[in-house]
Amino acid sequence: MFIRISISELTLISEMNLLIIRKFFSRRRWAEMARKSRANNVLILSDAKNMMWKAGLYSRLSVEDGDDTEQNSIGNQKKIGRHYLADKTDIVLADTYSDSGCTGMDFERPDFKRMIGDIRSGRINCVIVKDISRLGRHFVMTSNYVERIFPEMRVRLICINDGYDSSAPDADSSALTLPLKMVMNDYYVKDISRKIRSSIHAKMDSGEYLPSSGSIPYGYIRDPKNNTFRADGETSPIVLRIFQMRADGASFNGICRELNLEGIPCPGRLRYERGVTRAEKYKDALWIRGSVRKITQDAVYIGCRIHGRVMRSRVDLEKKRRPVEEWKIIENAHPALVPKELFDQVQKVNLRELEKRRHYGQRNSAEEDYRDLFRGLVYCADCHSLMSAGKGCARAGVHTPSRIFYDCSTYRYSGHIHCTSHYVRQEQIYAVVRNAIDQQVKVAVDIEQLVESIRNSPKAKRAFAEASETSESITAKRKRIENRIEGLLIALTERIIDRNEYEYMKAKYSQQLKALLKAEEAAAARRNVVQEQLAVTQEWLRVIKEYQALPTLTPEILKQLIKEVRVHSSQSITIAFNFSDPYRSIAELQSCVEGVGQVG
Structure with missing residues (x-):
């Protein structure tokens, strides 16, 4: 991988990574790395003379590879690895591992974790990658594997295009350039991420950004030709019906019961049936209170395109829900499914229900509450759904305690048409x-x-x-x-x-x-x-x-x-x-x- 960097970009690198460079490129650090490398190489070299190395060939590809996608393809990486092994009599290829579509900024990758498991079990003791960026791009995490974890596990690391082999006599000298490459890999990902985010934000502001099919709101389908949403003939009438039922005073649970009784697919099940998701949990999914409430509160149904509800501020951070004032809302961005008057009427109904709840008197609490104790453990023996815990409140003014019970989630959320109650007290x-x-x-x-x-x-x-x-x-x-x-x-x-x-x-x-x-x-x-x-x-x-x-x-x-x-x-x-x-x-x-x- 070749990266063209201008003088101004180098200045930016030095500003962003000043602390890292001070820490990792000081004379003391070089000396420490050299001592570590020599000590680890003594261990590996002492084993290398009389042993066959059992290698795992690891490949990785993600969207962060940009224009190098073809060069870094999984097939190409495997080809380079096999060509390297062709004349190596002391290395036997035990297995290949590949993670496609996985970022290099963390190590929570399925096949990487499988490879680490094989290292621990002794199945392999050598890791081969095309270059150090395939192992990872996060500077600190990748350094930890190269300098500490692999040497402590007596694992030989070979980075083909970087000319690095941890068991080679000259590994010390080639190891000195590796931290610099890791810093550049780290910067490369963050720079690409910044440019992509900037482009997406620009499209959001102009109303041109379209999310993936799995993120399109229920009732709409993508219209990439006109860069917008258009009404889904199958589900848009259901959305309008939900708003009308809610405006007439129907409860969220009542709406769920009616839709489930009629066999109308919920959003998750619809995505499964259309092949948007393969997750088996959506195969027989039902309408639930939360799905209906979300639909009745979403301004997308009056033509507003809303972006930035959930975002990450940096590539290596988790996504977080943003405050409403930080959302990007583009009005009249697509056809409305619900008239504005009906939408406002439903918001008033929702607000009235919330006000009612605020005035509810507090009922007696249960003497014992084991819900935290049994959370995620109680299942229906017939349909094998996770059973829901409920609280049966004592009547107002009565001194008896409330009771905690469990019943079948399928029975509860299907309007009592699937499975049976399986009611049981927590005691x-x-x-x-x-x-x-x-x-x-x-x-x-x-x-x-x-x-x-x-x-x-x-x-x-x-x-x-x-x-x-x-x-x-x-x-x-x-x-x-x-x-x-x-x-x-x-x-x-x-x-x-x-x-x-x-x-x-x-x-x-x-x-x-x-x-x-x-x-x-x-x-x-x-x-x-x-x-x-x-x-x-x-x-x-x-x-x-x-x-x-x-x-x-x-x-x-x-x-x-x-x-x-x-x-x-x-x-x-x-x-x-x-x-x-x-x-x-x-x-x-x-x-x-x-x-x-x-x-x-």
């Missing part, structure tokens, strides 16, 4: 959950004793010792084969053997090496299964002990122990635990111990 759920966890506490004493007896048994110790010896034997054979392959190249250069002999022997040794690598991975996998099974059981015991030490249930403990609480139509309740059957886990652990020695 019933609390009693069942508490009893189920107490039963687990009783079991935990036996499980802990069983784990210790299995782990300390002579059979288990003997199995692990044999497995370790077999694994070491396989590793030693693998290293001998690798040395022989290196010796073949020396023999060829010294003309002890000819090219045909070299190719024949190399193919033979490579086949043996592949088999040994497979056996080595299988042995490690068997050991890992035992360790994972043991870790799961120990984690369950840890959480149970933590629960015993607490005077009452907490949301944190509940989420660690329980996957979900299922309420049936008969009001019976079943608990799905995160740690299923502890005795089954012990049986699997015993089976793993018996099989761990069979690694040869």
Whole structure:
């Protein structure tokens, strides 16, 4: 990637990054980086002589790449990586990872996180990228991976076009230019973002900006030819009907019930049916109070184009809702679906309802409120929708407390036409959950004793010792084969053997090496299964002990122990635990111990 920068832009860079440059380009910093790099290289170089590197080829592409989209395409990056690996005898390509449409200003990318997981599991120990900008563009975060995280994990990093290889003897000198490239990458993204925002704001001011199809208000469709919205023949009558119902005094819930009874798709379901979104949660979505309220308050339906309701002030910050006075409102920007008089009438109705609510008297509170405790855990056993918590208020002037209950969200929001109520009081759920966890506490004493007896048994110790010896034997054979392959190249250069002999022997040794690598991975996998099974059981015991030490249930403990609480139509309740059957886990652990020695 080539960036043309004028003198004035360089001045801007120095102003924007003054603190960064002072910190990262001072003599002290250079010396610190050099010391770190030398220390890390000693570790990596000591391993590099007698090991095969298992590489992950990482590619990334996003809109911030601008005019370089073709040059930086995922396919092109993979092609460059494979071409680089063609003559590398010490590197085996284990997997490829690619994130398309992901910004380099953060590392919350699906395939990048998968790659880090493979590094932690030992599947790969080398990361290859086309250049450092593909790894990331955020200066501080990318520096953290290059200078601290990868070296601490003994991961070799190769940036092909930057000429950087963390295991190379001259890595110190090439590493000195890397921070400068990272600063330039960081500046490049922020500069592109600033220019794009400026262009979008200019289009917003002139009324020429059209959002994506997924952001077009319900009742409209895009009209890119005339750079505006136009009425959607299918949904625009529904919008007008909602306003008329509200003007006639219908409640938001009443409007939802009527629309759901008639099977009219809500905005989310309509986007799903039209292919605008693939999110399964919208497949059977229903009209809800919030959707109707939003429509009846939106001035877009009287022809106003509104921009800037939710924006981010900088590329690396989260989007935030803006105050109304900061919105950009362009009047008469598109055809109105609702007459101005009807819109104003509905706003008066909404205002009256708000005023009524302000004068409502406060009812008695519930004696116990477990809504925070069970938040996100209670599901309908039949339709598997998350159950909604409700408050049944005591009558005014009565001294009895209010009650907290749960019922099926599908039943509530479908106008009582889908599923059934599944009504249950919070006290019933609390009693069942508490009893189920107490039963687990009783079991935990036996499980802990069983784990210790299995782990300390002579059979288990003997199995692990044999497995370790077999694994070491396989590793030693693998290293001998690798040395022989290196010796073949020396023999060829010294003309002890000819090219045909070299190719024949190399193919033979490579086949043996592949088999040994497979056996080595299988042995490690068997050991890992035992360790994972043991870790799961120990984690369950840890959480149970933590629960015993607490005077009452907490949301944190509940989420660690329980996957979900299922309420049936008969009001019976079943608990799905995160740690299923502890005795089954012990049986699997015993089976793993018996099989761990069979690694040869």
